[in-house]
Amino acid sequence: MSIGTAEIERLITEAIPGAEVNADTDDGHHYTAVVVAEAFRGKSRVQQHQMVNAALKQVLDSGELHALALKTNAPE
Template sequence: MPMPASEIERLIKDAIPDAEVTITDLAGDGDHYAAKVVAPAFAGLSRIKQHQLVYAALGGRVGGELHALQLQTAAPEEMTSD
């Protein structure tokens, strides 16, 4: 059964409360999503560590009820443009 975008967002925000989460359904099938997660908690962490925090928040659902997730993460200061 597909996982709704609202559930993905809830799981991430439960684990990373200060995160700004944007979920996009890439294929319109409830199975392939893109997630953009911006959180102060990511400051000073490598991109790999940031992704690990998000995957941990999803509790092993990626590859199961959440078939595919394209993930973009950043700390807020990384999002500023000059």
Template sequence: MPMQAQEIEDLLRQTFPDAEIRVEGDDGVHMSALVVDESFRGKNRVQQQRAVYAALKGKMDGAQGELHALALTTRAPE
């Protein structure tokens, strides 16, 4: 079952409560997200994106995942 943007944002908000989060996409399968959070400071892009994937709690895991593709933009606040 495809995920809606609000569901993705809600999952991310649990891990990153103070982050700027924007989730876009309307097909529920191929989505994009911007996550700007202080916890990313000093981490490289791979570390930041792993943290976001972990926050999704397995929703992207394997062929049976609810979310097929999530284009991520992550960074610490300026």
């Protein structure tokens, strides 16, 4: 069972209001996500990734999502 990019984007934007999220996949198993959010301002890259991973905890724990490369940043 796998998850779609729209669901990844929805889960992240629900957990991090105002985030701009662009998720993509080449094969339906390996995903990338670029997340830009004001909530990331002043946080380390590790903290930013922890916030995204927390948003996706349920699908990560269930195995629906297991390969996700993240790029995160605060808006310029």
